[in-house]
Amino acid sequence: MTPDFTIKTLALLGSTGSIGTQALEVVRQQPGRFRVAVLSAQRQWELLVRQAREFRPAAVVIGDESLRGPVQAALAGQPETEVLAGPAALAEVVTRPGIDVVLTALVGYAGLLPTVAAIRAGKDIALANKETLVVAGELITSLVQQHGVRLLPVDSEHSAIFQCLVGEELNPVEKIILTASGGPFRGRSAQQMEAVTKAQALKHPNWEMGAKITIDSASLMNKGLEVIEAKWLFGLTNEQIDVVVHPQSIVHSLVQFADGSLKAQLGLPDMKLPIQYALGYPQRLANTFPRFSFLDYPSLTFEAPDRAAFPNLELAFGAMRRGGNAPCILNAANEIAVAAFLREAVGFRQMSDLVAGCLARVPYLANPSLDDLMQTDAETRRAASVLLR
Numbered sequence: 001m002t003p004d005f006t007i008k009t010l011a012l013l014g015s016t017g018s019i020g021t022q023a024l025e026v027v028r029q030q031p032g033r034f035r036v037a038v039l040s041a042q043r044q045w046e047l048l049v050r051q052a053r054e055f056r057p058a059a060v061v062i063g064d065e066s067l068r069g070p071v072q073a074a075l076a077g078q079p080e081t082e083v084l085a086g087p088a089a090l091a092e093v094v095t096r097p098g099i100d101v102v103l104t105a106l107v108g109y110a111g112l113l114p115t116v117a118a119i120r121a122g123k124d125i126a127l128a129n130k131e132t133l134v135v136a137g138e139l140i141t142s143l144v145q146q147h148g149v150r151l152l153p154v155d156s157e158h159s160a161i162f163q164c165l166v167g168e169e170l171n172p173v174e175k176i177i178l179t180a181s182g183g184p185f186r187g188r189s190a191q192q193m194e195a196v197t198k199a200q201a202l203k204h205p206n207w208e209m210g211a212k213i214t215i216d217s218a219s220l221m222n223k224g225l226e227v228i229e230a231k232w233l234f235g236l237t238n239e240q241i242d243v244v245v246h247p248q249s250i251v252h253s254l255v256q257f258a259d260g261s262l263k264a265q266l267g268l269p270d271m272k273l274p275i276q277y278a279l280g281y282p283q284r285l286a287n288t289f290p291r292f293s294f295l296d297y298p299s300l301t302f303e304a305p306d307r308a309a310f311p312n313l314e315l316a317f318g319a320m321r322r323g324g325n326a327p328c329i330l331n332a333a334n335e336i337a338v339a340a341f342l343r344e345a346v347g348f349r350q351m352s353d354l355v356a357g358c359l360a361r362v363p364y365l366a367n368p369s370l371d372d373l374m375q376t377d378a379e380t381r382r383a384a385s386v387l388l389r
């Protein structure tokens with residue numbers, strides 16, 4: 001039993017998704033350590049109701065306002081749970097007294113405003129929603145400093161780096177190395193990827209995740225987003241971030257220090273560990289998750305990413321170097337591109353063309369405010385829709 005763990009009250013945004021349901025599994029496996037105050041979903045209202053019956057939160061939020069009625073009816077016999085609906089409710093509910101940590105496990109740009117609201121209300125953030133830092137990394141990190149809250153990474157690579165940095169506060173980092181699985185199309189040429197299908201792209205070799213991030217992993221946009229996420233989480237220069245392909249997803253990322261020493265964090269590809277680390281931080285809570293054995297993985301391999309076959313990686317590095325609202329344009333264009341690919345309206349390679357087209361068309365702003373970023377997001381979505389016609 002880990003000593004002196006103060007019970008933490010959680011708001012779980014996106015509780016019905018891949019990260020959200022695994023976070024609830026962590027909570028189940030740590031009885032007495034966490035209390036769930038808020039749960040949220042966008043459309044999966046029946047699952048949200050089942051979760052609410054089990055965890056008895058003070059509030060649930062259903063994003064799609066047309067589904068408020070069924071949720072209210074289903075939870076009519078549970079008066080301690082307030083039923084809210086819509087994006088504004090999400091940004092309000094996270095500010096309520098008593099919440100210690102907000103887990104942002106919702107997908108895409110929708111994570112930005114609730115995260116801003118939660119930080120302003122003094123809540124610690126367990127950040128799964130990498131899009132928040134891609135869109136508004138500078139703004140979020142300055143809000144985090146201003147309000148003295150913790151920004152705890154959930155993304156596996158960033159959790160690995162965060163764990164490697166514990167105890168190294170006085171030691172300068174030379175660089176970090178983010179590992180990438182390479183996705184289902186590793187080793188294929190640009191031409192070979194023209195004909196890949198949605199079903200093939202949705203088959204990640206190592207991780208079971210939501211559809212959007214799975215497509216991002218296949219196109220290497222996920223690694224591009226993670227590069228930008230790392231810059232802001234760890235205060236790095238653009239030159240301090242490297243990517244290496246590691247198909248087994250066992251070495252979750254590495255830090256190289258000024259003396260050349262490398263530290264890595266290893267483990268099986270299971271998001272419950274980084275989720276639990278973020279929620280339990282600074283403590284490591286004992287658990288019974290399956291353990292990694294080198295004997296099961298006698299060969300851990302590493303190779304350079306193929307930047308010609310996967311142009312998204314360079315598009316993301318380029319947007320990071322440009323700064324300003326460029327990463328916000330990259331993100332919005334990519335969200336539209338992935339949605340179009342998932343409804344089979346564009347091919348796999350066209351996703352990168354759409355992102356490049358938006359980066360070339362949407363006006364650049366060097367020092368965007370939050371309002372500017374919201375406008376950039378909307379403008380990019382309009383530009384992408386025009387390009388898709």
Ligand SMILES: NC(=O)C1=CN([C@@H]2O[C@H](COP(=O)(O)OP(=O)(O)OC[C@H]3O[C@@H](n4cnc5c(N)ncnc54)[C@H](OP(=O)(O)O)[C@@H]3O)[C@@H](O)[C@H]2O)C=CC1
Pocket residue numbers: 013014015016017018019020040041042043044045063104105106107108110128129130131154155156207208209210211212213271
């Ligand atoms: N899955 C993983 O292993 C990893 C995920 N991440 C990041 O975590 C985040 C979540 O990913 P993942 O769990 O895979 O995604 P999922 O698609 O599985 O889940 C997304 C969750 O967000 C909700 N949601 C969807 N759209 C909106 C919206 N517009 N407003 C509010 N809520 C919304 C969904 O509700 P509903 O179910 O009703 O649709 C669901 O609860 C992403 O940013 C991803 O990049 C990072 C590392 C690993």
Ligand SMILES: CC(=O)[C@@H](O)[C@H](O)COP(=O)(O)O
Pocket residue numbers: 155156157179180181182183207213216217218222223271
């Ligand atoms: C589990 C996790 O953190 C994902 O972001 C994962 O890294 C995706 O794998 P890729 O390395 O294929 O993008």
Ligand SMILES: [Mn+2]
Pocket residue numbers: 155156157226
């Ligand atoms: Mn990741």
